[in-house]
Amino acid sequence: MSLQVRSQVSLKPYNSFGVDVKARLFAEAHSDADVREALTYAQSHDVPLLVIGGGSNLLLTADIQALVLRMASRGIRVLSDDGSKVVIEAEAGEPWHPFVQHTLMQGLSGLENLSLIPGTVGAAPMQNIGAYGVEIKDVFAGLTALDRQSGELREFNLEECNFAYRDSLFKQEPGRWLILRVRFTLDRKAHLHLEYGPVRQRLTEQGIEHPTASDVSQAICSIRSEKLPDPAVLGNAGSFFKNPLVSAVLAATLKGQYPDLVAYAQPDGQVKLAAGWLIERAGWKGFREADAGVHKLQALVLVNYGGATGLQLLDLAQRIQKDISERFQVDLEMEPNRY
Ligand code: FAD
Ligand code: NAP
DSSP states (O other), X not given: OOOOOEEEEEOGGGSTTOOOOEEEEEEEEOSHHHHHHHHHHHHHTTOOEEEESSOTTEEOOSOEEEEEEEEOOOOEEEEEEOSSEEEEEEETTSBHXXXXXXXXXXXXXXXXXXXXXXXXXXXXXXXXXXXTTEEGGGTEEEEEEEXXXXXXXXXXXXXXXXXXXXXXXXXXXXXXXXXXXXXXEEESSOOOOOOSTTHHHHHHHTTOSSOOHHHHHHHHHHHHHHHSOOTTTSEEEEESBOOOEEOHHHHHXXXXXXXXXXXXXXXXXXXXXXXXXXHHHTTOTTOEETTEEEOSSOTTEEEEOSSOOHHHHHHHHHHHHHHHHHHHSOOOOBOSEEO
């Protein structure tokens, strides 16, 4: 028996909001064997199992009456290398940003725009993490997951994951798939994506005309550090709402009323609105009630000034949703996973 199961463990250090709730049972999985042991333990003790990684996309609203299993498996390996494309695999518990740095240090390009995203490799497919015009689906080579219903291992290719904007099969079938390891196809020759947001401008300011993938990563790290609160300093779960996709008709109506509306036409005819703009325009930026608030610099980020409960944060989020719906006829969807 290598799995160490503890009772009544505070989850405060294990969620980036820093919400103080307890797990009835808590364990860390360092291997596939630990995962299987945890599943057996949960079954035999008749408790649900909740898998977490870095806890950076969670809103915990009550004590968790489950065995909380934190993925802590480590390991990175190259599976194939034809001199141009490299397939690299990482275990679910590998911290995401150090993994990105590792690939860059090997001279591999593809993940640079996803620098400084908190969390683990195993959680990255859950919402097809994305930033600055790149999503993991763009470099995804496959993953291995455990089907918690049958106990069998299953390999997934790109098509089978149903990746979409902040979405995947794994999010659509909550609690079924336990992701064990993920594979990416990376390039020895960089194909950089610089046209999104202020990336190119930052590189120009730094005097970099012909950037490498590492230059792009560093530029994105510097932009993110200025704009986003560090969860170690101020509790948060990144963007609290997804950017809403609305019809072209509604977008045009809103643009008529608000000429400075931030909107991006999508290939399918829909229009993506910047949720942060809507929330800021509605006056919520910098709002604070007790210890729950809206970040001063980025209205899309809800923050915990220290003692906020998950329910207080949820209440604030629901008030924002109602206000945005009444003002703009736009429904905001929460991004973090709620338990
Ligand atoms: P957790 O929060 O621990 O879990 C998230 C969900 O995945 C839960 O439902 C959990 O049950 C499930 N899960 C976790 N691990 C596994 C596994 N191995 N198998 C099956 N299910 C699992 N996201 C973006 O997309 N882009 C960004 O740019 C971005 N920036 C952020 C910036 C900040 C400051 C913060 C705090 C968050 C940001 N996020 C961003 C959100 C978050 O970092 C990502 O969603 C990240 O992938 C979550 O990883 P995690 O390990 O912390 O997952
Ligand atoms: P930003 O650059 O201020 O832009 C605001 C929003 O407009 C972004 O959310 C982005 O949508 C969209 N956008 C910007 N340029 C675009 C373009 N050329 N084409 C289409 N859409 C465009 O955003 P930010 O808040 O500083 O975040 C920067 C990036 O990091 C974004 O990609 C964002 O998603 C990501 N991020 C995500 C989280 C999270 O928790 N999910 C947290 C922090 C940052 P998209 O979000 O669809 O890209």
